[in-house]
Amino acid sequence: MSAGDLYSLDVDEPTALTPMLSDGFEDWSKQVASTGFCSRPVRLFGQARTFDRRSGQHLSTFDSRNLPDSVLYVRCGNRRASRCPSCSHEYQGDMWHLLSAGVSGGDKGVPESVSTHPLVFLTLTAPSFGTVHSSTRPGAQPRPCTVNAAPGLCEHGRPRRCTEHHDADDSRVGQALCPDCYDYEGQAIWQWHCPELWRRFTIRLRRLVAAHLGMSEKASRDLLRVQFAKVGEYQKRGAIHLHALVRLDGAPSDDDPYPSPAVDVPASWLAERCLEAARDIEIDAAPVDAYDSARVLRFGRQVDARPVQRHSEDDGDVSPEMVSAYLAKYATKAAGDVAVDGTPNRHLKQLRETCLELCGRALLHEGFSSPYALLGKWADALGFRGHFASKSRRFSTTLGTLRDARRKYHRDREQLETHEDPSSADEPLDVAEHIVVLNEFRFVGQGWLTPGDAELARSAADAAREWKDARRTARQPHEKGKNHGQALLHR
Ligand SMILES: [Zn+2]
Ligand SMILES: [Zn+2]
Ligand SMILES: [Zn+2]
Incomplete structure (x- = not known):
């Protein structure tokens, strides 16, 4: 079957x-x-x-x-x-437990002591591939759509900027101002290499952590280890964002799988290393065919790394409950939910078609030896072939x-x-x-x-979910932290 x-x-x-x-x-x-x-x-x-x-x-x-x-x-x-609201709801609940155990401990075999380890909430964005209509963040001061873009018309005779104000549910949000100027190929190729960018990021981060402590990477492994849980999320423009929890542990053993790091560094130090690693890495992406040129791929400029403070009432903190809840929510927002197949969304349709075209060109040019030969297979995922949710082995329990x-x-x-x-x-x-x-x-x-x-x-499912949600909300009295988190995540 x-x-x-x-x-x-x-x-x-x-x-x-x-x-x-x-x-x-x-x-x-x-x-x-x-x-x-x-x-x-x-x-x-x-x-x-x-x-x-x-x-x-x-x-x-x-x-x-x-x-x-x-x-x-x-x-x-x-x-x-x-596909299935109920099964996805259950998955989200499991994901919440998995993340929350890794953040606060005291659950699913993870000791409470992990809540004292340095922890960072990291967002790695895709770069810009052209101007798209954007909405004002919920709760933020209303602002015109593309205020920073240049005035005038593009070479295709379309306005380079839009001064309107769009609500989040405006169908224009995420659409390119000029589809002819927009770099669909660049975005498809970036998404294709995004898992490799993440892999290089984790390698670079481990190296930087060791280097900043004045050690070789091998020596540093006896003192500390970087653990992470990562979730991918599609933006309206169809670009993937990676949200990750990055935690510092000591070297694990069978007796103590989640030891504290043997070096005392604050979470802000780890956040600095995350930003540094994200800025450092790049990939030389091969051209699609003889008519194409190579591209240097990097993460976007809006990379963000924030310490998660778990034992403080400070207003500026990112609450651990919020972080787990939002990452769990992102984990269920897969390609199916950007609804590419049969969508009236021109922009996403174009992106999907670009994936298929690039695949065809790659096959014509180099056959299956081209790195893009399988891009068509991931056209519905807009070129992203990575895991939507993944973690290092010792972050916490498994699904x-x-x-x-x-x-x-x-x-x-x-x-x-x-x-x-x-x-x-x-x-x-x-x-x-x-x-x-x-x-x-x-x-x-x-x-x-x-x-x-x-x-x-x-209808039975709706009733059951409402009941479960009501019960869960009653058990999570962290409304203040939650709202702050929402604002943070919509930046
Ligand atoms: Zn189901
Ligand atoms: Zn606009
Ligand atoms: Zn144009």
Whole structure:
């Protein structure tokens, strides 16, 4: 089963609200809830047989034929909000835990002591590829669109600047003032090399940290290590921005995976090194073909690095809760959410087409040996082929660990309900330890069976999300820090 199969098997039979009319509505609703209100769950047909590992005894058989629709629904797990709001919401929650554990510790096996390590919130931007319409940041003083651009007309007869004021939802925001002047090729090629810029940035940062302490990089590794978590975000102009948390730790061991750095430096020192590294690096990008010339690629000038102060009430601080929450939100804003495919957004469409054109030119010129031969494959991601969210190994826990823990929790609860009475059992609560499940399932499709079912699942999902959000907000009383963070991130 390939990803292609998953997306080609869509629901298309227009039927009425079948579960409402059938006796199995309650069972069906349970299935909806068990998928976490996924909007496009995978449908599986088959059996799961449960055995006791110690005795070999067959305990039970779970058969999808006993379920409503005769299939088992499993959540799709897509992290893009445009594909599945529920699964993306869950991903965002996991991402929040992962980041928050790395920022404040005291969660998911990360000790609270990491909250004393120097931590920097870093934003690496793309450079300018031409003037685009821009909106005023929420909460900022309204200002004309492109006030710093030169007056007059460009060589294509279009105004070089725009004095209007645009709201954030104005469809012109992010569009080029002159598509003919705008360097679409430059942007596509920059996005293509962006993962390499990031990689070089991390190498350069480690070197600079060592050099500023007067050590070789090898010697510095015994005293400190740079850990990071990074998330990519598309701007309105389709350019990728990288937001990262950069933390200094000591050299980890099996006994202490998150030790404090052995050198006492403030977060502001680390922020300086981040800025320096971002300014230092560049890439010589090969030309696309014989008619093209080489380009020197760098990060944009609006690179920003701020210390995250975790034990202070100072107004100027970036709050740790805000940083984790916003990075987690960015992590779900993937290419799917800039809606390139079939979009009326001319600018993004042009960028996508440029990726395809460059790929074609590269193949004609050098075949598959060209560095741009695969650019077309990433046209929907506007040329960005990197991970939207990544981290160094020791930043904190992994998404996989979080998912396993949740799965285990649900499985244990289910098995306690079906097999054992916890009050009389002399086994540990961890019943899953000696239970073996043999799964024999076949993929039969994706999505709820009818449009009516899909609609019911969607409204249930909305209600569940509202409830969860209300609960989460009640647990995070950091409104002041949050607002400040919002202003900071929209700069
Ligand atoms: Zn889903
Ligand atoms: Zn404008
Ligand atoms: Zn022009």
